[in-house]
Amino acid sequence: MQPTADPDQVGLDPRQLARLDAHFARYVEDGRLAGWQLVVARHGEVAHASTYGWLCRETGDPVPPDALWRIYSMTKPVTSVAAMMLWEEGRFELTDEISRWLPEFADVRVYGKGSATAPVTEPATEPIRVWHLLTHTSGLTYGHMRTSVVDAMYRAAGFDLDTVTDGDLAAACRGWAALPLLFQPGTRWGYSVATDVLGRLIEVISGQSLAGFCTERIFGPLGMADARWWVDDAEAHRLATLYTPDPATGKAVELTVMGAKARSRPGLFAGGAGLICTAADYQRFMQMLLNEGELDGVRLLGSRTVRYMTRNHLPGGADLDQLNAGGFAEAIFEGVGFGLGFAVVRDPIPARYPSSPGAYYWGGAASTAFWIDPAEELTVSFFTQLVPSSYHPIRPQLRQLIYSALR
Numbered sequence: 001m002q003p004t005a006d007p008d009q010v011g012l013d014p015r016q017l018a019r020l021d022a023h024f025a026r027y028v029e030d031g032r033l034a035g036w037q038l039v040v041a042r043h044g045e046v047a048h049a050s051t052y053g054w055l056c057r058e059t060g061d062p063v064p065p066d067a068l069w070r071i072y073s074m075t076k077p078v079t080s081v082a083a084m085m086l087w088e089e090g091r092f093e094l095t096d097e098i099s100r101w102l103p104e105f106a107d108v109r110v111y112g113k114g115s116a117t118a119p120v121t122e123p124a125t126e127p128i129r130v131w132h133l134l135t136h137t138s139g140l141t142y143g144h145m146r147t148s149v150v151d152a153m154y155r156a157a158g159f160d161l162d163t164v165t166d167g168d169l170a171a172a173c174r175g176w177a178a179l180p181l182l183f184q185p186g187t188r189w190g191y192s193v194a195t196d197v198l199g200r201l202i203e204v205i206s207g208q209s210l211a212g213f214c215t216e217r218i219f220g221p222l223g224m225a226d227a228r229w230w231v232d233d234a235e236a237h238r239l240a241t242l243y244t245p246d247p248a249t250g251k252a253v254e255l256t257v258m259g260a261k262a263r264s265r266p267g268l269f270a271g272g273a274g275l276i277c278t279a280a281d282y283q284r285f286m287q288m289l290l291n292e293g294e295l296d297g298v299r300l301l302g303s304r305t306v307r308y309m310t311r312n313h314l315p316g317g318a319d320l321d322q323l324n325a326g327g328f329a330e331a332i333f334e335g336v337g338f339g340l341g342f343a344v345v346r347d348p349i350p351a352r353y354p355s356s357p358g359a360y361y362w363g364g365a366a367s368t369a370f371w372i373d374p375a376e377e378l379t380v381s382f383f384t385q386l387v388p389s390s391y392h393p394i395r396p397q398l399r400q401l402i403y404s405a406l407r
Contacts (some may be wrong), residue, residue, distance in 0.1 A: 001037070001039060001065045001066070001278070001283070002046070003048060003049050004045045005046070009047075010043045010047045011043075011406060012048065012406060013405045017047075017048045017405050020401040021038070023397065023401060024038070027394075028052055031249070031252060032250060032252060032392060033053060033243075033384050033386055033392075034053055034055075034056070034057040034243055034252050034384075034385070034386075035052060035053025035057070035240070036052055036063065036382065036383060037050070037063055037065075037069070037383040037384075038380075038381070038382050039279050039283050039379075039380070040379075040380050040402060040405075041283065041286075041378070041379045042376065042377055044287065044377070046283065049065070051063040051065065051067070055240050057252070058241070061237075063240070065279075066226070067239075067240050067383070068228075068238045068239045068240065068276050069276065069279070069366070069368060069383040069384075070240070070262055070276050070364070070366050070385060071276065071277060071366075071368050072273045072368070073272060073363060073364045073365060074275070074282065074363065074364040074370060075272060075274050075275040075364075076195045076341055076362060077289075077342055078285065079202070079341070080134055080198070080340055081285075081289075081300065081341070082210070082213055082214055082217065083134065083198055083201070083202055085217060085218075085300060085301060086202065086205055086206060087305075088301065091205050091206075092201075092205060095129050095131065096129060097129055098129065098130060098133065098201060099128070101201055101205060102173055102177070104174045104177035104178070105127075105128055105177045107123075108180075109122060109123055109124060109180050110122050110180055110181045110182075111150050111181065116153045116156060119150075124181060126185045126186050127185065128140075128185050130201070131313065132186055132194070133194040133195065133198040134198065135189070135340065136191055136192055137186050137187070137314070138192065139183045139188075140176060140181065140182070140190070140193050140197065141154060141193070142154065142159075142192055142193060143157075143159040143161070145191070145326070145328060146327075147326045147327040148182055150179065150180055150182045151182075151327070153179050154176075154179060157178075157179060158175075159172070159175065159176070159193070167267050167268050169203065169210070169268045169269060170200060170203075173196075173197055173200045188323050189314060189320055189323040190324070190325035190327065191327055191328065191329040195271045196268075196273075199269060199271020199272070202271070211229050215227075217300070218285075219281075221298045222284050222288060223284060224282075224284055225281070226277055227276075227277040228275070228276050229265070229266060229274050229275065230264055231263055231276060239262060240384075241259060241385060242255045242258060242259030242262075242366060242385045242387065243386050244386065244388075245386065245391050252386055259385075262276055273364075273365065279381060279383055282370065282381050283379065283381060286372055289310075289372055290377065290379055293305065293306045308340070309340040310340075312337025312339060312344045313337070313338060313339050313340060314337050314338055319333065319334065319335055319336055319346055319350075320333040320337065321334045321335075321336075321350075330343075330364065330365075330369075331343040331363075332351045332353070332396075335347040335350035335351045336351065339360060341362075342360040342361065342362055343361055343362060344359075344360045345358065345360070345361075353396050353399050354399055354400065354404075355373065355399060356373050356374075356375035358375060359373040360372055363389055364389065365387050365389050366384065366386060366389065367382075367384050367385070367386040367387070367388075367391075367394055368381075369389075369398065371399075380398070382394065382398055
């Protein structure tokens with residue numbers, strides 16, 4: 001991953017970019033992160049690419065340019081693009097009920113009151129539709145939220161953050177469908193396993209595994225040579241070690257069991273959290289989106305489709321703060337809507353961070369992040385391996401420093 005243009009040529013201040021690197025170097029020097037990688041591109045040129053620290057602090061291996069990173073929820077935009085490729089083929093409508101392909105979701109119920117062991121539920125007044133999955137308005141949730149009775153029921157059923165790749169995707173969907181929804185579909189926004197269900201929908205409609213579909217239709221055509229769902233022995237030396245903050249010191253300590261999951265083939269190809277890739281791979285994916293569906297003569301999506309995906313689709317044009325059902329997400333809520341797979345900036349003022357209206361983004365559980373700003377022709381991605389992503393203010397600080405470098 002090397003720059004293809006000087007920062008000055010694309011309207012970026014090299015002194016501010018150096019300040020950016022120095023700022024995040026301190027995260028490594030004081031032990032909060034083991035290492036990181038950053039890529040900034042503008043007008044289709046990579047203007048800044050830097051690494052700092054250790055791929056594995058315990059062995060002293062530095063971060064190489066071709067490091068492999070667990071991107072967790074940065075998988076969601078990839079799965080959403082895969083779904084919309086099938087949509088462009090006329091294989092489904094966004095308003096279709098998902099029970100057409102996944103009959104276990106035909107008679108879902110919604111939590112009303114009561115405990116996790118004795119919940120009182122009611123019938124869903126609206127079926128879960130494809131657009132509910134893409135926008136996280138389905139009523140599904142995550143077990144690791146720890147903010148509702150329903151997510152406690154998910155954990156009791158074996159669905160938690162460190163079990164995301166266990167089992168089989170078809171069986172997981174049957175398990176999620178048997179649990180009550182957090183809210184009536186289409187009425188609120190809640191971060192959830194919806195994109196994993198979308199991945200299963202892709203499998204049933206396409207007749208391929210999600211991994212097979214993405215490899216054949218996205219990774220291969222885009223030249224994302226290192227995008228994968230697990231890391232074999234031959235490439236293990238490039239895989240970054242996974243860390244979590246020590247509760248007493250705040251310093252990063254190795255997260256051994258969860259980190260080891262990347263080293264074996266998963267039974268469940270998690271459309272919401274399963275991918276591992278390099279910074280170069282994700283840069284190509286982002287540039288394709290910034291180019292409205294095309295890269296180097298390869299077109300994955302029509303330009304109107306990408307524009308449609310990156311508009312706010314929340315009911316009434318609301319933002320996440322107005323419709324959020326509670327719990328964590330890889331987004332700021334104020335002034336931010338949600339499209340078909342991405343958070344979308346409506347107005348940067350309420351969130352108190354610089355951006356352009358229409359910029360879209362997401363992040364991952366190990367503190368990775370990306371955003372695309374069409375108005376500035378800007379893409380930014382940051383990779384590290386610290387769970388949870390909410391522990392440090394990496395993302396707002398990254399935005400602050402990047403936009404300060406724009407001329």
